[in-house]
Amino acid sequence: SKSACETPYTSLHLKPGETITVKDLLMGLMVRSANDAAAAAAEHIAGSAAKFADMMNRKAREIGCTDTHFVTPNGLYDPGHYSSAYDLCLMARYAMRYPEFNEAVRTRKYCLDSRSINKEDLWVFSHSPFLRRYPGADGVKSGYTREAGRCYVGSATRDGWRLVSAVLGSPNASDDTVAMMDYGFGGFVRRTVVTADEKCADAPVVGGWRASVPARAAKDLKVPVPRSGGNITTRTLFSRVEAPVAQGDKLGRLKAFVDGREVATVDLVAAQDMGISFARRALGVMKGCGIIVACLVGGMYGTAIAKGARRRRRRVTSPLRIDNRRR
Numbered sequence: 001s002k003s004a005c006e007t008p009y010t011s012l013h014l015k016p017g018e019t020i021t022v023k024d025l026l027m028g029l030m031v032r033s034a035n036d037a038a039a040a041a042a043e044h045i046a047g048s049a050a051k052f053a054d055m056m057n058r059k060a061r062e063i064g065c066t067d068t069h070f071v072t073p074n075g076l077y078d079p080g081h082y083s084s085a086y087d088l089c090l091m092a093r094y095a096m097r098y099p100e101f102n103e104a105v106r107t108r109k110y111c112l113d114s115r116s117i118n119k120e121d122l123w124v125f126s127h128s129p130f131l132r133r134y135p136g137a138d139g140v141k142s143g144y145t146r147e148a149g150r151c152y153v154g155s156a157t158r159d160g161w162r163l164v165s166a167v168l169g170s171p172n173a174s175d176d177t178v179a180m181m182d183y184g185f186g187g188f189v190r191r192t193v194v195t196a197d198e199k200c201a202d203a204p205v206v207g208g209w210r211a212s213v214p215a216r217a218a219k220d221l222k223v224p225v226p227r228s229g230g231n232i233t234t235r236t237l238f239s240r241v242e243a244p245v246a247q248g249d250k251l252g253r254l255k256a257f258v259d260g261r262e263v264a265t266v267d268l269v270a271a272q273d274m275g276i277s278f279a280r281r282a283l284g285v286m287k288g289c290g291i292i293v294a295c296l297v298g299g300m301y302g303t304a305i306a307k308g309a310r311r312r313r314r315r316v317t318s319p320l321r322i323d324n325r326r327r
Helices: 022-032 035-046 050-064 084-095 099-106 129-133 173-187 278-326
Strands: 109-111 122-123 137-145 149-158 161-170 188-194 198-204 212-219 221-226 234-240 249-256 261-270
Touching: 022 035, 022 109, 022 122, 022 173, 050 173, 050 221, 084 149, 084 161, 099 109, 099 137, 129 137, 129 173, 129 234, 149 173, 161 173, 188 234, 188 249, 198 234, 198 249, 198 261, 212 249, 221 249
Parallel strands: none
Antiparallel strands: 109 122, 137 149, 149 161, 188 221, 198 212, 212 261, 234 249, 249 261
16 A cells, blocks of 8 residues: 555665565565565555554453553554564464464565565565574564664574574664574573473363373473573463364473473373263263154154144034034
C-alpha cells in the first residue's frame, strides 16, 4: 500500500502496487532491517498494522512474555511500544523453531529477485560485526532508534549448544554480545538430565487395563550448569489421562531446575499403548444397551399413547356417526 511504502528510515524502497514474495520480504526485513517490509507484511497478513500488533501481543503472551507490548510491526518508536531483554530472548528462541527464520537471521547477502517494480534495489547486506566475526554466530538481529539506542539479539552455536542473548541501549552492542556469549560458553556446561525415549515415570491412567503407563521424554533434556557446579532437580507434571492411550500421546511435562531455578522442560509421552479396562468396556456396553432399551421403551410408550388417542377419537366420533345415520 501507499502507507507501507511511506514508512520512514531504513527500507526496501517499495513502490505502491509492487509485488514481492513473502520470503524476499522476510529477507529484506531481517537482513536490511527494512521498516517498509514489516509494514507491508503486517497489512498483508492482518489487514492493518494495528490488527497485526494485536496478533503480535497475543503471541507474545502465549510464549510467556510478560514485559512486552507491541504497537508497530517494525519497532519504530511509540510510547506504548516496549519489551525487555528476557522477552526478546524468548521471542528469538520461539522463532528459531522455524527453518525460514534461521536462514534469514544468518544470511549476510541476499538478492530480492522477485521484485516486480524497483529492480534497481535488489541486494540486501547484513552489517553485523558479531555475525561476521564471532565463532559459531548464527543470528539474530540488530536494532536502533534514537530513544532505544543500539540493541542486538544475538545467537551462537557450539557443539550443538545454541545460546541467545539480548543487549539493549548499548554504546557497542556487538562487543557486549561477544562478552555475553563468552560468559555463557566459558562459564557453563551442558548436562543431560534425560535422553530421548528414556523412561522418566509412570503416568496414572483412568480406565486403563493397568493403573499407569510408562512415560518417556520426547527428546533429550539438557540444562546449563555452572562449571563450578550446581544442583539439578526435576519435577513431573501429568495431565489427566484416560484410556485408551496410544504410544506417543502427550501425557505431561518434565521440568528441570538448577539450584532451584527452572531452566528447561520437555514433553512426556506414552512409551506404549494402553487399552481400556474390562470394567470400563463393560460399562460402555451397558451404557449403550441402556440407551437402546430407553429408545425401545420410549418408542413403545409413544406407540401406546398414539393407539390410546386413536381409540378415544373413535369413541367420541362413533355416536356422531350413529346420529347421522338416524337422520
